[in-house]
Amino acid sequence: MNPVDPAGIDTPIGYVDLERVRANAQRVADYAAQHGIAWRPHIKTHKSLEVARIQLEAGARGLTVATLREAEVMATLTNDLLLAYPPVGDAKLERLVRLPMSLDLKVALDSSDVLESVAAASAAADRVIGILVEQDVGLGRVGVQSSAEVVRLASLASSLDGVEFAGLMFYPGHIRVQEDEQTEALALVFEQLTDTYAALESAGFTAGIVSGGSTPTLWQSHAFPGLTEIRSGSCIFFDREGLALGVASHDDLAYTVLATVVSTAVPGHAVVDSGSKALAKESRGDGGFGVLFDHPGVLLESLSEEHGVLDLSQTDWRPVIGERVRIVPNHVCVSVNLQEALLAKDRDAHSMLTLEGRGRGPWTG
Amino acid sequence: MNPVDPAGIDTPIGYVDLERVRANAQRVADYAAQHGIAWRPHIKTHKSLEVARIQLEAGARGLTVATLREAEVMATLTNDLLLAYPPVGDAKLERLVRLPMSLDLKVALDSSDVLESVAAASAAADRVIGILVEQDVGLGRVGVQSSAEVVRLASLASSLDGVEFAGLMFYPGHIRVQEDEQTEALALVFEQLTDTYAALESAGFTAGIVSGGSTPTLWQSHAFPGLTEIRSGSCIFFDREGLALGVASHDDLAYTVLATVVSTAVPGHAVVDSGSKALAKESRGDGGFGVLFDHPGVLLESLSEEHGVLDLSQTDWRPVIGERVRIVPNHVCVSVNLQEALLAKDRDAHSMLTLEGRGRGPWTG
Numbered sequence: 075m076n077p078v079d080p081a082g083i084d085t086p087i088g089y090v091d092l093e094r095v096r097a098n099a100q101r102v103a104d105y106a107a108q109h110g111i112a113w114r115p116h117i118k119t120h121k122s123l124e125v126a127r128i129q130l131e132a133g134a135r136g137l138t139v140a141t142l143r144e145a146e147v148m149a150t151l152t153n154d155l156l157l158a159y160p161p162v163g164d165a166k167l168e169r170l171v172r173l174p175m176s177l178d179l180k181v182a183l184d185s186s187d188v189l190e191s192v193a194a195a196s197a198a199a200d201r202v203i204g205i206l207v208e209q210d211v212g213l214g215r216v217g218v219q220s221s222a223e224v225v226r227l228a229s230l231a232s233s234l235d236g237v238e239f240a241g242l243m244f245y246p247g248h249i250r251v252q253e254d255e256q257t258e259a260l261a262l263v264f265e266q267l268t269d270t271y272a273a274l275e276s277a278g279f280t281a282g283i284v285s286g287g288s289t290p291t292l293w294q295s296h297a298f299p300g301l302t303e304i305r306s307g308s309c310i311f312f313d314r315e316g317l318a319l320g321v322a323s324h325d326d327l328a329y330t331v332l333a334t335v336v337s338t339a340v341p342g343h344a345v346v347d348s349g350s351k352a353l354a355k356e357s358r359g360d361g362g363f364g365v366l367f368d369h370p371g372v373l374l375e376s377l378s379e380e381h382g383v384l385d386l387s388q389t390d391w392r393p394v395i396g397e398r399v400r401i402v403p404n405h406v407c408v409s410v411n412l413q414e415a416l417l418a419k420d421r422d423a424h425s426m427l428t429l430e431g432r433g434r435g436p437w438t439g
Numbered sequence: 440m441n442p443v444d445p446a447g448i449d450t451p452i453g454y455v456d457l458e459r460v461r462a463n464a465q466r467v468a469d470y471a472a473q474h475g476i477a478w479r480p481h482i483k484t485h486k487s488l489e490v491a492r493i494q495l496e497a498g499a500r501g502l503t504v505a506t507l508r509e510a511e512v513m514a515t516l517t518n519d520l521l522l523a524y525p526p527v528g529d530a531k532l533e534r535l536v537r538l539p540m541s542l543d544l545k546v547a548l549d550s551s552d553v554l555e556s557v558a559a560a561s562a563a564a565d566r567v568i569g570i571l572v573e574q575d576v577g578l579g580r581v582g583v584q585s586s587a588e589v590v591r592l593a594s595l596a597s598s599l600d601g602v603e604f605a606g607l608m609f610y611p612g613h614i615r616v617q618e619d620e621q622t623e624a625l626a627l628v629f630e631q632l633t634d635t636y637a638a639l640e641s642a643g644f645t646a647g648i649v650s651g652g653s654t655p656t657l658w659q660s661h662a663f664p665g666l667t668e669i670r671s672g673s674c675i676f677f678d679r680e681g682l683a684l685g686v687a688s689h690d691d692l693a694y695t696v697l698a699t700v701v702s703t704a705v706p707g708h709a710v711v712d713s714g715s716k717a718l719a720k721e722s723r724g725d726g727g728f729g730v731l732f733d734h735p736g737v738l739l740e741s742l743s744e745e746h747g748v749l750d751l752s753q754t755d756w757r758p759v760i761g762e763r764v765r766i767v768p769n770h771v772c773v774s775v776n777l778q779e780a781l782l783a784k785d786r787d788a789h790s791m792l793t794l795e796g797r798g799r800g801p802w803t804g
Contacts, residue, residue: 396528
């Protein structure tokens with residue numbers, strides 16, 4: 075990687091601390107290893123080969139992706155890939171079965187429609203794709219609604235050429251509170267999982283893989299009964315959400331958006347050149363769209379497309395035009411997705427980090 | 440443009456109806472011409488040369504941009520460009536003064552710091568850049584706070600090499616209500632503008648350009664005293680915001696996101712493959728992140744990164760997996776910014792439309 079001078083870099087631009095990235099990766103990999111579970115990080119957070127390489131070197135068993143672009147890019151790094159999203163339509167199916175034959179490829183889905191089309195495409199390409207049946211454990215977004223439906227799709231997968239039943243996937247994304255307030259919601263998830271294992275066993279199936287967990291429940295993952303792997307993605311960078319939930323501390327924050335103060339004309343405020351097109355306008359119940367890394371009391375109180383307005387009412391700090399600040403976004407994944415590249419810091423050296431998995435094209439299979 | 444088969448196009452992808460784009464452009468250009476004001480559309484909405492060409496052919500006098508990338512791309516189409524954003528830092532200043540010398544280039548700003556640095560860079564490049572002083576008329580984001588400050592910056596611009604005072608810019612972005620509820624807020628803007636004109640005149644200045652207006656006040660633009668041009672950008676496509684404010688009707692909607700139903704597992708809902716990475720998660724007071732173009736009663740009730748959840752409680756329509764829908768986003772500009780290209784429909788032909796002005800690089804001057 076060619077060195078760059080950060081002082082000469084224009085803003086806004088995503089800024090990554092690679093030492094922290096390595097530390098975050100190692101901590102999650104060590105935690106997973108300690109509890110005998112695997113870590114298959116969701117690379118939607120970073121979409122970068124370099125960061126995925128760090129995760130794999132730290133001990134990640136494979137990678138999780140959401141898009142075909144991400145799959146194509148990450149298949150160059152690992153032989154163990156989970157597409158955690160139902161591929162619907164010919165364009166996606168064609169790209170799916172064109173992934174390297176050497177890949178241990180798994181797809182998560184929640185319907186016989188998608189299962190049958192994946193099986194047909196896979197069989198026609200003379201390959202076998204592992205099927206994880208996704209079960210809804212409370213989020214109400216996707217996932218079959220009962221253990222009986224899990225068994226039904228497992229049976230269908232077993233009866234079709236081109237696919238094999240590989241296990242269960244769940245995502246407890248409805249649990250977004252601090253660890254000590256998670257007990258009751260977690261117990262309900264545990265109950266559903268246990269019920270599903272029993273139903274599968276009765277029907278003669280084994281859920282080889284149980285892929286679950288989330289970032290808010292990250293350090294409780296070992297308590298999920300039967301869990302074999304976690305997919306947590308944002309734990310590689312963390313964000314304001316992770317801080318608020320107590321799953322990360324300020325020292326773990328590895329991603330910020332580097333911005334420049336461009337206006338101080340309105341009293342009590344300063345305006346930076348980083349708006350919703352660099353941070354994403356994701357609101358939180360407690361207000362604001364981000365905080366300053368070096369002034370955690372300074373809230374990004376509003377966002378236009380290219381303007382971010384800092385609330386200076388709770389600080390004595392008075393920025394001047396041209397001053398640079400680093401913003402911790404509410405949600406890191408969608409902010410990274412808005413960058414064409416990241417400025418990466420590694421000890422005292424800086425370089426540009428490309429995001430090879432970003433985007434969706436080509437749009438035709 | 441090469442024809443494409445829309446049935447073979449993967450989703451999600453932004454989808455533009457060029458006949459509606461031309462009609463929208465013509466309506467705004469005609470309205471402006473009728474009232475003797477100019478239209479200098481903000482191309483941040485579309486970032487596309489093809490769409491900008493349509494706006495210029497309809498009668499737009501020039502173009503407005505927010506980023507240097509947008510400026511560089513759009514300078515190939517017009518000789519009249521307004522950078523409606525203060526360029527701060529060497530990288531932006533170097534790119535600014537490297538724009539074609541033949542360009543009638545104007546920059547809006549609100550501080551002597553930025554004015555002095557623009558003047559220095561411009562003088563060193565042996566050119567003259569027009570300065571619009573931005574006044575805050577109520578939004579509280581950027582802009583000088585009084586007519587006296589407008590005069591101070593006009594005087595400073597007149598005293599510096601490399602720049603000349605060209606006029607006033609304002610943005611009444613705090614007015615986001617229906618036309619018939621705008622009267623009081625508009626009167627306050629009118630009062631501030633009139634006061635500023637008087638102060639400028641007393642000091643011997645003429646505001647040659649008065650650049651103002653907004654999309655919510657679009658059809659009231661002629662009522663602003665002294666206005667010479669409007670910049671409205673989203674009126675080329677419109678969105679759910681425009682519908683809610685009554686500034687556009689359903690027939691004016693020229694941009695949607697084409698999406699595919701990928702899950703119907705959760706009762707009362709359907710999930711599409713279009714989430715915050717295709718639509719942008721911009722919340723509204725009345726809830727939801729978008730509506731279906733063909734089923735306006737169906738709200739996009741929640742958004743994850745790649746999932747959009749449709750609320751089916753107010754409709755008898757029951758989509759099936761693989762079915763395609765078109766989503767009207769809350770805010771069109773940030774959705775377009777998430778696309779790598781658009782699928783464009785022109786009568787019965789489809790083609791891919793590139794977004795040349797998207798992105799921010801290169802990051803060094």
